[in-house]
Amino acid sequence: MIKFQAFHGVITSINEFLIDETGEGAGCYKLISVQDRYGTLVNFVVAPSTYFVDHEMVAVGDMVTGFYDANAATPFIFPPQFRAIVMARDTQFRNVKVDYFNSELISSDNTLKLNIAPYTQILLENGQSFTRNPANRNLIVTYGAVTMSIPAQTTPYKIIVMC
Template identity: 40%
Template sequence: MAYETFEKVEGIIQSINRGDDCCSMTVSLISDSNIVNVVVSGDTTVVDNVRLRPGMRIAAFYDTNLPTPAVYPPQYRAELVTSLRRGQQVILDYFDDELASADGSLKLNIGPMTNVMTLNGQQYTCRPENMELLVYYTMTTFSMPAQTTPQKVIVMCQY
């Protein structure tokens, strides 16, 4: 799957309501003082199979190529959802052979404590270059591009 058309919405879960069927739910997020609704279906990948709860900080990625209803508050169909700890950031992007993101905003320095894995939780034993990566980090340098030693890297392997 190509992730270059994915956008992120991040926020704190305000409420969770059952969707049109019992296999989906609408998660209302407070994002930058605005409310955003995210539809989580049975097809949505939830990293680490975390049970979503009100008060939890999450990042939801949706495909900008898919149609979205013209409603307020905005509503997006989540393709990927991950929970975030306090102060933690996440980016989903292609990283080149120097581990620089395609948008040029971040360069990775993989350290001995960086947990590198596949989406299904298995250890990834190769170097995660020239791949789509879901990167979790807390601090960056003020350089251009910003550099970080991530806590966790999920390699989005193509199957």
């Protein structure tokens, strides 16, 4: 099971990343370096399959959050290097949560409960409509205001179901 972990900071560089010595896939992979406010640096390997929230383009200087699998094997190097599963550029009035949501639509870390409204878009990663219940799945959730309860509750703008 994927255990999503987030790292938030400013993009300090974007470079091509070669995955093999043959050059096959050249230009398809990127290495995005992100530094948080404490000076900690993380490199994200961005593959063609990495999902960018709202398909937004990112650039050096942008504030972003990278989501990765905390249970995945990683090379023992500095700075740490993680395979990005989801990347989200900071946007005013929009929060992003990537996690497993149970049958009650509560995140695995018990910090967010989703209250789906008729206007909440529920989509697949390819932009097509998802017509089933999104519970018990890994979800990318974009939302605004939350309640001050535990867990916090929100009515999301959009839910992306990660199949």
